[in-house]
Amino acid sequence: xxxxxxxxxxxxxxxxxxxxxxxxxLVGPGDDCxxxxxxxxxxxxxxxxxxxxxxxxxxGETDFARVGWKALARNVSDIVAMGGxxxxxxxxxxxxxxxxxxxxxALYKGLRRCAxxxxxxxxxxxxxxxxxxxxxxxxxxxxVERGRCVLRSGGKPGDVLFVTGRLGGSxxxxxxxxxxxxxxxRWLTEHFRLHAMMDLSDGLGADLPRLAKxxxxxxxxxxxPCSPGCSHEAALGDGxxxxxxxxxxxxxxxxxxxAWPFLSLPLTRVGVLTANRTRTxxxxxDHFA
Amino acid sequence: xxxxxxxxxxxxxxxxxxxxxxxxxLVGPGDDCxxxxxxxxxxxxxxxxxxxxxxxxxxGETDFARVGWKALARNVSDIVAMGGxxxxxxxxxxxxxxxxxxxxxALYKGLRRCAxxxxxxxxxxxxxxxxxxxxxxxxxxxxVERGRCVLRSGGKPGDVLFVTGRLGGSxxxxxxxxxxxxxxxRWLTEHFRLHAMMDLSDGLGADLPRLAKxxxxxxxxxxxPCSPGCSHEAALGDGxxxxxxxxxxxxxxxxxxxAWPFLSLPLTRVGVLTANRTRTxxxxxDHFA
Numbered sequence: 252x253x254x255x256x257x258x259x260x261x262x263x264x265x266x267x268x269x270x271x272x273x274x275x276x277l278v279g280p281g282d283d284c285x286x287x288x289x290x291x292x293x294x295x296x297x298x299x300x301x302x303x304x305x306x307x308x309x310x311g312e313t314d315f316a317r318v319g320w321k322a323l324a325r326n327v328s329d330i331v332a333m334g335g336x337x338x339x340x341x342x343x344x345x346x347x348x349x350x351x352x353x354x355x356x357a358l359y360k361g362l363r364r365c366a367x368x369x370x371x372x373x374x375x376x377x378x379x380x381x382x383x384x385x386x387x388x389x390x391x392x393x394x395v396e397r398g399r400c401v402l403r404s405g406g407k408p409g410d411v412l413f414v415t416g417r418l419g420g421s422x423x424x425x426x427x428x429x430x431x432x433x434x435x436x437r438w439l440t441e442h443f444r445l446h447a448m449m450d451l452s453d454g455l456g457a458d459l460p461r462l463a464k465x466x467x468x469x470x471x472x473x474x475x476p477c478s479p480g481c482s483h484e485a486a487l488g489d490g491x492x493x494x495x496x497x498x499x500x501x502x503x504x505x506x507x508x509x510a511w512p513f514l515s516l517p518l519t520r521v522g523v524l525t526a527n528r529t530r531t532x533x534x535x536x537d538h539f540a
Numbered sequence: 541x542x543x544x545x546x547x548x549x550x551x552x553x554x555x556x557x558x559x560x561x562x563x564x565x566l567v568g569p570g571d572d573c574x575x576x577x578x579x580x581x582x583x584x585x586x587x588x589x590x591x592x593x594x595x596x597x598x599x600g601e602t603d604f605a606r607v608g609w610k611a612l613a614r615n616v617s618d619i620v621a622m623g624g625x626x627x628x629x630x631x632x633x634x635x636x637x638x639x640x641x642x643x644x645x646a647l648y649k650g651l652r653r654c655a656x657x658x659x660x661x662x663x664x665x666x667x668x669x670x671x672x673x674x675x676x677x678x679x680x681x682x683x684v685e686r687g688r689c690v691l692r693s694g695g696k697p698g699d700v701l702f703v704t705g706r707l708g709g710s711x712x713x714x715x716x717x718x719x720x721x722x723x724x725x726r727w728l729t730e731h732f733r734l735h736a737m738m739d740l741s742d743g744l745g746a747d748l749p750r751l752a753k754x755x756x757x758x759x760x761x762x763x764x765p766c767s768p769g770c771s772h773e774a775a776l777g778d779g780x781x782x783x784x785x786x787x788x789x790x791x792x793x794x795x796x797x798x799a800w801p802f803l804s805l806p807l808t809r810v811g812v813l814t815a816n817r818t819r820t821x822x823x824x825x826d827h828f829a
Contacts, residue, residue, distance in 0.1 A: 271662055300631070307669050
């Protein structure tokens, strides 16, 4: 049997079963980040890793400064989606020995630029030779106050679902230059009680079912904030939007829509969580399909 | 200009210059791990990342359980070489979609086995599609008491250099099954004042010059504890020994040789650090050469 016969979610479930854990692992695999600490600590540590691969997440002709930005920004987006702030990054890169030094330099330039923008320290890394494509894997630590940590699993039936920004069409450029919603998520967790949150990396169609399932809910979807020129299908399925998806009570939702202070970034009600779990699929990106 | 024209150490120096850092980054790139915390903290956090790649660090026909072990054990070895204990791992894997599920399962089996052996929790990870070789990147956190943290840079002229175990011939199997020297390093930092320590990943010939340079010293080498059937050259240059190299004062060295309690693991004086920095090269593995 091949990996492509099973699909990503089934494989991840298979590989994360029975993993060794210890007492300081509060939240393990399955959320945007792992959460580490003791229950009583005022501040918890967040841990996240992600990767970008030539030929999968970017083309070889892409400006490598944008690739470096993307490699770190993907992780920042996950720390943000837990309500936290990023702290220290570790960067592993595998380059073919024949690669132009200028391209590798550009990759690190993009990493540094993203790190400065979001207050990340680059604490270390590893470089290796690749016999194939360029691989960039970034691990990132973060911090979050206990009362501001938001998981995927806290959604309740009746909760209103919001997304920031516009969805779809990311491949036209945004997937390389997106801005993780650090400021917005920190404002949200300061002023509102979010029940559940995640960032949209595989598209709303793949990611919303994950949030709903983690929360033990179903969902209903309404109108989506589509990017210019994008269909509803594209907004669901293109992926790499790196916007926030979150659930709040209907009461908080009303207050939030009045208070939202980020005028250049739309905030849209896209649906509700339901008690009925029959509707739990929509189309998004599957890494092994 | 290509990466292979410059060589690994020059490239790493180029890419780690001017990296963004923040106040809690006590030790950045250049040691076995990064050290994070405040100077006054009783316990510091260690951060490390490393990777193994099909066709570079292992052959495609290798038992993938051994590959999984190796991918985590390399990082454990680095945490150990700072005097610390490993805590939480993040595992990023890129697999070709056509890979046999049994091979991927075996890789995770090896990871879990290594994690259990060394008390590591597997906190999260990422799986992606690879258009080429299998790529496994592991990031690992650890903890070390402030007084037991050992850098590469504290060596002094006259210090005695020790290595644990035997060197060379790792490719015959040890490079996949090695045991990070957790127990031994914890015993060393409990009972002795180590001036400098690192683990031997690229071979003594490449790694000792790094320790000496970080300490502002030169070095002299004597007899090496060669693995059975290995030459002095192989002991210097084969690499992937994952033994400890450390420097202590001559006085501590005498006491240590009498006290060493690990009867099945040799401890060998291999040389001294010197004030004369003219002798600073020997042969080891260069990833881009």
